Amino acid sequence: MSRRNSVVIALEEAAAAIPDGAVIGIGGFVTTNKPMALLRQLMRERRKGLTVVAAPSGLEVDMMIALGMVDKLITPYVGAEAISPVGPFHSKWAGRTFRVEEVDLGTLVTCLRARFQGVPFLPVMGAVGTSLPELNPNLKWLDDPFGGPPVVVAAPVEIDVAIIHASQADRYGNVQHRGAVFVDNLIAQAANKVIVQVEKLVSNEEIRSAPTETTLPCEFVDAVVLAPYGAHPSASQNYYQLDEGLMKEYLRAGKSFLQGDTAPLEGFWKKYVDRPATHCDYLAAVGLDRLFGLGLEV
Numbered sequence: 001m002s003r004r005n006s007v008v009i010a011l012e013e014a015a016a017a018i019p020d021g022a023v024i025g026i027g028g029f030v031t032t033n034k035p036m037a038l039l040r041q042l043m044r045e046r047r048k049g050l051t052v053v054a055a056p057s058g059l060e061v062d063m064m065i066a067l068g069m070v071d072k073l074i075t076p077y078v079g080a081e082a083i084s085p086v087g088p089f090h091s092k093w094a095g096r097t098f099r100v101e102e103v104d105l106g107t108l109v110t111c112l113r114a115r116f117q118g119v120p121f122l123p124v125m126g127a128v129g130t131s132l133p134e135l136n137p138n139l140k141w142l143d144d145p146f147g148g149p150p151v152v153v154a155a156p157v158e159i160d161v162a163i164i165h166a167s168q169a170d171r172y173g174n175v176q177h178r179g180a181v182f183v184d185n186l187i188a189q190a191a192n193k194v195i196v197q198v199e200k201l202v203s204n205e206e207i208r209s210a211p212t213e214t215t216l217p218c219e220f221v222d223a224v225v226l227a228p229y230g231a232h233p234s235a236s237q238n239y240y241q242l243d244e245g246l247m248k249e250y251l252r253a254g255k256s257f258l259q260g261d262t263a264p265l266e267g268f269w270k271k272y273v274d275r276p277a278t279h280c281d282y283l284a285a286v287g288l289d290r291l292f293g294l295g296l297e298v
Contacts, residue, residue: 009223031235036060073098076103127154159192166198171204
């Protein structure tokens with residue numbers, strides 16, 4: 001191990017490391033393993049001018065758009081699948097202006113790999129035959145120097161701070177997802193700083209007892225935040241399921257807002273974002289009965 005210093009910090013300290021105007025990479029996949037505790041703190045503080053880079057993202061990004069936090073969006077999707085095919089504020093004009101760099105998932109993965117590999121671009125064949133090169137200024141046509149047909153190349157995406165949710169870590173920053181990693185490792189590798197919130201802290205001995213399950217070694221991780229139920233209302237692999245009820249509560253409030261009734265959405269922000277001063281206060285607002293009812297089916 002290259003270091004023996006604890007990197008565990010408080011949620012508020014982690015959020016303070018993400019300034020206005022930062023490029024943030026959000027881990028997880030649609031409705032699973034979203035770093036909601038950290039994102040709620042940023043929402044509470046109304047961070048501004050953010051560029052958001054994410055694999056298929058869930059309603060957390062839609063919430064950030066609704067609060068006017070997003071300046072630019074680089075993601076292939078914003079929604080909650082069957083619950084909401086598209087996020088309400090991502091799909092309809094509501095006075096929230098932001099730029100979009102259109103990507104599919106394969107193109108985003110290529111951009112992240114180009115950043116990690118330190119190259120000026122990488123070819124991405126999935127964009128060939130699409131309108132993505134016309135919509136995204138970071139995609140360009142390039143003649144094949146070996147005589148083949150022209151290819152599309154993607155520029156690297158540089159992330160200031162990656163925000164990841166995982167199952168567990170030791171206090172030195174060795175992280176284990178205990179489930180699918182999605183593209184979290186690529187987001188972390190493309191970032192200048194990596195903050196991982198976890199369901200629990202475990203000993204270094206436990207991490208070392210299953211080394212093949214370590215998905216982000218300490219060399220990539222700058223800070224670890226302990227946040228039980230920190231992915232709520234998204235699911236956390238092997239811990240709890242998606243809270244569809246709270247997701248639908250937000251969607252109803254968003255729909256009412258777009259129809260001219262602002263009260264439900266204001267009430268949602270007050271109950272779940274602004275009034276809870278801490279992550280524990282948020283969990284209390286949700287309620288233990290509701291949280292415990294999300295336990296995984298056996």
